Amino acid sequence: MASSSSSRDAPLVLSIQSHVAFGHVGNSAAVFPLQRMGIEVVAVHTVQFSNHTGYGEFRGQVFSAAHIEEVLEGLRARDVLERVGAVLSGYQGDAGTGEVILGVVDEIRRQTPDALYLCDPVMGDVGRGIFVRPGIPEFMKRRAVPSADIITPNQFEFEYLIDRPLVDTEDALRAARKLLEAHGDRLKCVVITSLATADVDSTRLRTLAVERDAAWFVEAPRVPLSPLPNGMGDVFSAVFLGDYLQHGKIAGALGHAVATLSELIERTPQGSRDLPLIQAQSSLCTPKVSYEVQPIE
Template sequence: MPRLLATQSHVVHGYVGNKAATFPLQCLGWDVDCCNSVQFSNHTGYGLDKVFGTITRETDLKELLSGLFDNFSQDYQALLSGYLPNKNSVRCMGTYYAKFKEANPEIIWLMDPVMGDEGQLYVSEDVIPEYRKLALSPKQLVDIITPNQFELEILYGEKIKTKEHLKKALEKLHRTIPVIIVTSCDCKMFDDQEFIYCVASMEGKTPIVYRVPFIDSYFTGVGDLFSALLLDRVYKILSNPTTTLEFEDQVNNVLNVIQKVLKITRSYTSEKTKAKMGSASEMKEMELRIVESRDLYETINVHQTDYIYARL
């Protein structure tokens, strides 16, 4: 049974961060160790006046990570990092993950550089250089990143307005990162606003564009679930040299699972409900139905829709 360390947010109620990732990974046969960057009553989409809890201090995060890596120096086959609230927590995670990765180069590190979306940061600006330092390290520490387009632009250092510009950004980042999944791209680049566009790029191969139907509601924790499932799929490809699994098919599979989880979640609410930031009652209704979706996480249990749209 492979073991994974996940450092990201935790909520007591609902499903984002480690709460969204842990159970699906356990269903897939992973032993998951969680290091929580924050511990909140619920996610911030309920409204800041309805969120209670604490941010893990850098000294506490340092003690947790140093203790884990000192005591269990051979235990992990994969590392996952997600939401970290400030510069100190990103730097602390990066320091210990990088040290472990250098000592164990065969493990997989997936980093979701959670910084913002749609042109707006939701972390402090001083987080940016810390993420760039990790993503652009000449030591090639990180194996997979899962930014949205805004986060990709931050790492790249320029706005991305065309497909050609997107290809150049991917080529630059592939100098240090083998696998890049842009989880949502500006639909204006693809001339259609009724879909969500995802781009998957593996070093040395032509990037693939996926087109996924848009579900008109606001969901949280989707990126955390996506990263967890993607890490599982990539690990299974890389750890089995005789596998017939193809990278592009596995990304397609993860998108299928996500769509089905969202549809199951939607089925438990009124058709008129469209959650939005700050609406606590609607956000509660639209919490991901992670447990109810437990039969979906295995690849073989999902009827595949082909979301592959084009080659970039």
């Protein structure tokens, strides 16, 4: 058993994203997987809703940037921020909230230069289009992505970031490398999820991870659920970050996150709007399925 001092000194993950009282999206999807993987999480909510939008009507509110800054100030006063080793952000509520997030990321990096920022640039998806408030997509493209170490857009979001549709995996690889070059001072890895370009078998989904001098992809079966559960990207980003923090390998984190998400989707009852995070929690750490992580030369 670790001593209290070593436990206190263990790096924390600061997760700043949405929260729902019922269901699994945002922090309600990301915090438990990280904790189940043995990582301590400090959760700051950008919104608090009764349930996610997949259920239709909901109640609650988007928190103001001032509210989030007040919560961060309380953490600052407890010397919590100086213990943060990684920041995870997802749905942000409004662009003002995003600026607060980038401010605290800069503050953490001044204290811990090797602190990691994983930004899931939540903006929209195929079929739904853009579903966030006006100003957020522009903020993601111009401010959040250049400030991140790792980004995890889905194909729709990545195409927004590059201002054009993707043709195939090779095209996605070139576009990701171009984005890395454009933000060379900071951005180190682009992970594109739900890749369904013309070269991908229609019964499968591909996930692509691209660094400057290496790239990999993983394919998993497309599970015919209708509707698809919400929060899949939130779980993917959390598990990817958790594995990367523990092992430091992009390829390993990619394989773990894809296997976990695939297994959770496979175990989701038909018609459910949420992944079975509690019932299938063993999948978060040790998924029974695995898929080949294939390098791209």
